[in-house]
Amino acid sequence: MPASASFFRRAAAALVQWVDSDYCPDGAEKMRAEPDRVDWVRVMPFVFLHAGCLGVIWVGASAFAVWAAVALYFIRMFAVTGVHHRYFSHKTYSTSRFGQFLLAVFAGTTVQRGSLWWAYHHRHHHQHSDDPEDAHSPHVHGFWWSHIGWITSRRNFPTDYSKIKDLAKYPELVWLNRFDLVVPVLFAAALFGLGSLLAGYAPGLGTNGWQLLVWGFFISTTALFHGTGCINSMAHLMGRRRFQTSDDSRNSAILAAITLGEGWHNNHHRYQSSTRNGFYWWEIDPTYYGLKLLSWTGLIWGLKPVPRSILEEGAHADHHASVMAARRAASLHPEISYSSLKKVVPAAAALAVATATAAQASLPEKKEGPALHKDVTELAHELQTKAPPKPPVI
Ligand SMILES: [Zn+2]
Numbered sequence: 001m002p003a004s005a006s007f008f009r010r011a012a013a014a015l016v017q018w019v020d021s022d023y024c025p026d027g028a029e030k031m032r033a034e035p036d037r038v039d040w041v042r043v044m045p046f047v048f049l050h051a052g053c054l055g056v057i058w059v060g061a062s063a064f065a066v067w068a069a070v071a072l073y074f075i076r077m078f079a080v081t082g083v084h085h086r087y088f089s090h091k092t093y094s095t096s097r098f099g100q101f102l103l104a105v106f107a108g109t110t111v112q113r114g115s116l117w118w119a120y121h122h123r124h125h126h127q128h129s130d131d132p133e134d135a136h137s138p139h140v141h142g143f144w145w146s147h148i149g150w151i152t153s154r155r156n157f158p159t160d161y162s163k164i165k166d167l168a169k170y171p172e173l174v175w176l177n178r179f180d181l182v183v184p185v186l187f188a189a190a191l192f193g194l195g196s197l198l199a200g201y202a203p204g205l206g207t208n209g210w211q212l213l214v215w216g217f218f219i220s221t222t223a224l225f226h227g228t229g230c231i232n233s234m235a236h237l238m239g240r241r242r243f244q245t246s247d248d249s250r251n252s253a254i255l256a257a258i259t260l261g262e263g264w265h266n267n268h269h270r271y272q273s274s275t276r277n278g279f280y281w282w283e284i285d286p287t288y289y290g291l292k293l294l295s296w297t298g299l300i301w302g303l304k305p306v307p308r309s310i311l312e313e314g315a316h317a318d319h320h321a322s323v324m325a326a327r328r329a330a331s332l333h334p335e336i337s338y339s340s341l342k343k344v345v346p347a348a349a350a351l352a353v354a355t356a357t358a359a360q361a362s363l364p365e366k367k368e369g370p371a372l373h374k375d376v377t378e379l380a381h382e383l384q385t386k387a388p389p390k391p392p393v394i
């Protein structure tokens with residue numbers, strides 16, 4: 001086939017994929033096997049999302065519209081972290097089939113494609129963190145590719161349903177994933193409608209349909225994308241490593257603040273199955289607090305705790321790091337008494353263990369079911385902590 005015919009065929013397919021994400025005339029397997037390359041036709045809606053922010057030149061600003069953008073950023077960041085990530089990717093809590101559908105619609109407003117696409121790529125990230133197979137490792141592909149480039153690559157568009165069979169068995173979830181533009185378009189239309197209503201019924205707010213569309217949808221969603229993207233790019237570069245995982249994941253309070261708790265990324269790479277990413281009380285994890293609140297409504301249940309052995313492992317690692325830091329400080333500043341530090345640091349570590357254990361005590365002890373995406377260290381941990389089966393009584 002001539003090169004120009006091939007280009008037009010691909011461009012036509014990309015246009016159809018704007019509406020139907022699963023449309024792959026040459027097969028999804030072939031697409032995934034291609035080298036990384038930006039698909040400019042396919043990413044036009046994403047470019048349009050960013051370009052839409054420029055609409056602020058014409059619509060101006062009002063306090064209501066700006067606060068709506070901020071509120072929608074955090075509400076939908078909760079959907080990214082609490083739904084795309086901690087439910088669909090890791091199943092760290094349970095819900096009903098209808099509850100799951102509601103969560104998927106909520107997560108659809110984040111405009112980060114479907115929950116199944118999100119979960120498939122995220123599980124793949126955990127399996128191949130920072131190795132050449134990882135689609136968004138800053139160490140392998142560089143900062144910008146891990147932050148934004150990878151989602152524009154043609155090979156990363158299809159969802160491999162065979163790798164997420166626990167989710168793909170629900171046709172309603174597959175439908176939302178396939179037609180992933182439906183929820184964002186309805187959400188944008190709702191914002192435009194709300195702004196138009198407010199212009200008529202509450203003119204004192206100084207907003208209107210176009211203004212709320214630009215602030216609440218385009219600006220808020222673009223910021224939400226880059227906030228989320230920071231975990232893919234920055235959370236493997238910036239911060240502290242408590243656990244010596246096989247990747248370069250890190251814990252960062254700054255990233256946790258902008259992502260409602262996802263910044264405790266090294267904790268998460270050490271143990272993926274817990275609902276909380278902030279393992280200790282001082283690691284602020286608003287997503288976990290929100291999910292805890294949601295569990296009181298009965299919509300979700302079975303939030304999984306961090307095992308005590310992991311908490312103790314973390315406390316020991318912190319203690320060791322503190323002692324090493326004290327030794328370095330003592331060698332640089334001999335006027336600081338090393339013996340006094342030796343007394344303080346273990347006491348701080350003991351306090352850490354005690355408070356973490358107390359925090360866990362409020363969580364219900366729940367038997368964990370098998371997770372489909374666990375890494376080898378998690379499985380080894382479970383085998384160690386499980387009691388041997390009792391012999392059958394004859
Ligand atoms: Zn994860």
Ligand SMILES: [Zn+2]
Binds near residue numbers: 125129235236249269
């Ligand atoms: Zn990671």
